[in-house]
Amino acid sequence: MRMEKALENLKTNPYYEKYANRIAELQNTSPEEFMERVEQCDKAKKNETKKKFASVDTRQFSSVLNPKQALGKEINVPDKKLEDIFKIELVIDKSSTEIKSIWEEYHQNKEVISATIPVDVYSNIKETMNHFPVFLFPLPRSQGYEFIMCQMYGHTVHFTPLLAYQVHKENAPECLTMVHYTELSDKGIILMRGEYDKNVLNGKEAQCIANQFQMYYSGKDPERLKLLESFTKSPDTFKHMDLISQLENISLT
Secondary structure, three states: OHHHHHHHHHHOOOOHHHHHHHHHHHHHHOHHHHHHHHHHHHHHHHHHHHHHOEOOOHHHHHHHHOOOOOOOOOOOOOOOOHHHOOOHHHOOOOOHHHHHHHHHHHOOOOOEEEEEEEHHHHHHHHHHHHHOOEEEEEEEEOOEEEEEEEEEEOOEEEEEEHHHHHHHHHHOOOOEEEEEEOOOHHHOEEEEEEEEOOOOOOHHHHHHHHHHHHHHHOOOOHHHHHHHHHHHHOHHHOOHHHHHHHHHHHHHO
């Protein structure tokens, strides 16, 4: 029975027809060697799959397993103000192009991510945020993918490792917090700044998450919008692997 099952699995291989005669010969002359080789192939295939989609080694991210202080009933957290980190009065008479250059230079040597977003683009992003306030993004790791959960409050996006959220719920610490500052919207721009936990993410990983967020929440891609709707409105049909496929497609293009 084991041999019959192994043969059935082999027949699904696209190269089976090419090597059918040699397989049959080995099966007849040395059935034990045949089974040994099949089992070795199965084991190698399972190991490869396990390696590609391995669960995250929590020891690498022990810092995110400690809950932050409970918020209690303070659900509405006010957005951070631009004046707390940036001297607005120094750019009030500047053009949007000049402000963009200053904003980029200001963050050049800081361990944060930043961007300047046109108002019309951010308007679409904010509308999508209102409709889909929670979502997931895959993050490539050395042994597969880790899922990062995002939650929107006002103009701020909080990103948390899914593992940490499953353990601590709303008290899970963020690995990345992206704030959209609207104070200079009359200049036609929104300033974004993202601070990340260096024990969990590096700069490239934080930027990868931010790029995915913009691609999904800009509302321009029908396939990504469908995934947002599926996750929010019909979670039973939602497939995590579709997110990974989208990310791999980006890497290939």
